[in-house]
Amino acid sequence: MKLLIEFIVSFLSTVGFGIITNVPRRALLPAGIAGSISxxxxxxxxxxxxxxxxxxxxxxxxxxxxGNIGAVLRKVPVNTIYVPSLVSLVPGAxxxxxxxxxxxxxxxxxxxxxxxxVLIALALALGFLCSEAVAKxxxxxxxxxxxx
Amino acid sequence: MDRNHENQVIELCGQVGxxxxxxxxxxPRVEETVEYIGHSAGVAISCYVTLTAIFISVDTEPMTHxxxxxxxxxxxxxxxxxxxxxxxxxxxxxxxxxxxxxxxxVDRKVxxxxxxxxxIGAGLVSVAPxxxxxxxxxDLAMAFWIGIVGYLAAMYVKKIAAIPFIGEVVGGFSVALLxxxxxxxGWANNSNNIIISALMPLVPGVPITNAFxxxxxxxxxxxxxxxxxxxxxxxxxxxxxxxxxxxxRAVFGV
Numbered sequence: 001m002k003l004l005i006e007f008i009v010s011f012l013s014t015v016g017f018g019i020i021t022n023v024p025r026r027a028l029l030p031a032g033i034a035g036s037i038s039x040x041x042x043x044x045x046x047x048x049x050x051x052x053x054x055x056x057x058x059x060x061x062x063x064x065x066x067g068n069i070g071a072v073l074r075k076v077p078v079n080t081i082y083v084p085s086l087v088s089l090v091p092g093a094x095x096x097x098x099x100x101x102x103x104x105x106x107x108x109x110x111x112x113x114x115x116x117x118v119l120i121a122l123a124l125a126l127g128f129l130c131s132e133a134v135a136k137x138x139x140x141x142x143x144x145x146x147x148x
Numbered sequence: 149m150d151r152n153h154e155n156q157v158i159e160l161c162g163q164v165g166x167x168x169x170x171x172x173x174x175x176p177r178v179e180e181t182v183e184y185i186g187h188s189a190g191v192a193i194s195c196y197v198t199l200t201a202i203f204i205s206v207d208t209e210p211m212t213h214x215x216x217x218x219x220x221x222x223x224x225x226x227x228x229x230x231x232x233x234x235x236x237x238x239x240x241x242x243x244x245x246x247x248x249x250x251x252x253x254v255d256r257k258v259x260x261x262x263x264x265x266x267x268i269g270a271g272l273v274s275v276a277p278x279x280x281x282x283x284x285x286x287d288l289a290m291a292f293w294i295g296i297v298g299y300l301a302a303m304y305v306k307k308i309a310a311i312p313f314i315g316e317v318v319g320g321f322s323v324a325l326l327x328x329x330x331x332x333x334g335w336a337n338n339s340n341n342i343i344i345s346a347l348m349p350l351v352p353g354v355p356i357t358n359a360f361x362x363x364x365x366x367x368x369x370x371x372x373x374x375x376x377x378x379x380x381x382x383x384x385x386x387x388x389x390x391x392x393x394x395x396x397r398a399v400f401g402v
């Protein structure tokens with residue numbers, strides 16, 4: 001039940017961000033699916049008490065693979081799926097907190113939050129890098145199937 | 149190949165690059181698309197892109213076209229349309245004249261979701277999955293509405309005032325002030341959670357992730373520029389929130 005609510009909320013969040021960033025209409029559904037499935041992976045891993053690196057990495061790999069599949073099927077640039085589906089994972093809130101603490105003089109906490117921001121962003125970027133390697137053969141396969 | 153044609157090609161390529169870059173395409177995609185279009189038009193060009201400038205140079209002649217840009221916001225629909233056009237051009241489904249006409253159209257046209265759906269979109273983003281089951285449902289419901297107000301305030305101020313980052317300050321300020329007020333009047337429990345959740349449409353999470361992707365891909369200059377820009381955006385939102393806190397304390401004395 002909890003999982004279902006997480007799924008729905010992250011789906012809506014992704015679609016909402018897709019609307020704000022004005023993605024092509026036909027990219028909304030695959031983006032929503034990629035966003036919510038990756039969020040579920042993140043949620044399950046972080047629930048086990050894993051350190052933040054692995055959950056973010058795995059979630060980015062999931063977005064990368066699903067995003068590439070969606071991009072081929074719906075004929076959209078893959079970035080139009082990446083951007084909205086990242087919204088629940090990215091370190092936006094934490095960089096804001098870091099900057100807020102920095103401005104109000106709590107530099108100790110701010111430091112920790114900045115480092116976490118860098119770590120999360122690195123994990124996500126590395127995840128995308130790895131997913132490209134997995135996605136390339138999948139992409140070629142789908143295109144082949146589409147042609148025949 | 150005559151000079152005139154080369155001029156037209158690099159001018160069009162500059163326009164294409166600018167549309168892609170300002171509307172949120174990744175740097176490698178911009179460079180790739182521009183070079184593809186040039187080669188298909190019969191002019192060998194090299195393209196180098198940073199976040200604030202596009203350099204397009206003809207390989208065989210000492211001719212360079214520079215386009216200056218400002219970091220823009222996301223409008224991925226335009227990226228998609230340019231992408232589609234360049235694919236058709238490379239596949240020789242449309243000619244050069246047709247391409248330049250369509251590109252000019254995409255540049256002028258305002259392609260956007262209508263305001264009601266944008267408002268609902270902003271509200272949906274403001275309910276962060278990060279905070280589910282950690283904060284009361286009533287707080288998340290508040291965040292939905294406050295997030296909408298913050299997003300609209302930021303967008304409106306950005307449109308009317310030409311001061312850099314003013315939209316972020318006003319967005320952070322209005323979100324924090326409203327959150328503090330609803331907690332003060334007892335309509336919600338935790339103002340900090342509401343603020344974090346309702347700021348989701350404004351915080352630069354996606355840019356900072358893209359910045360790291362670019363740095364890893366070897367586009368160091370744009371990656372670092374994007375990181376600094378994201379830090380500034382976050383910093384100005386943070387100052388807006390702090391200003392709201394100071395004002396609240398001065399008025400209500402808590």
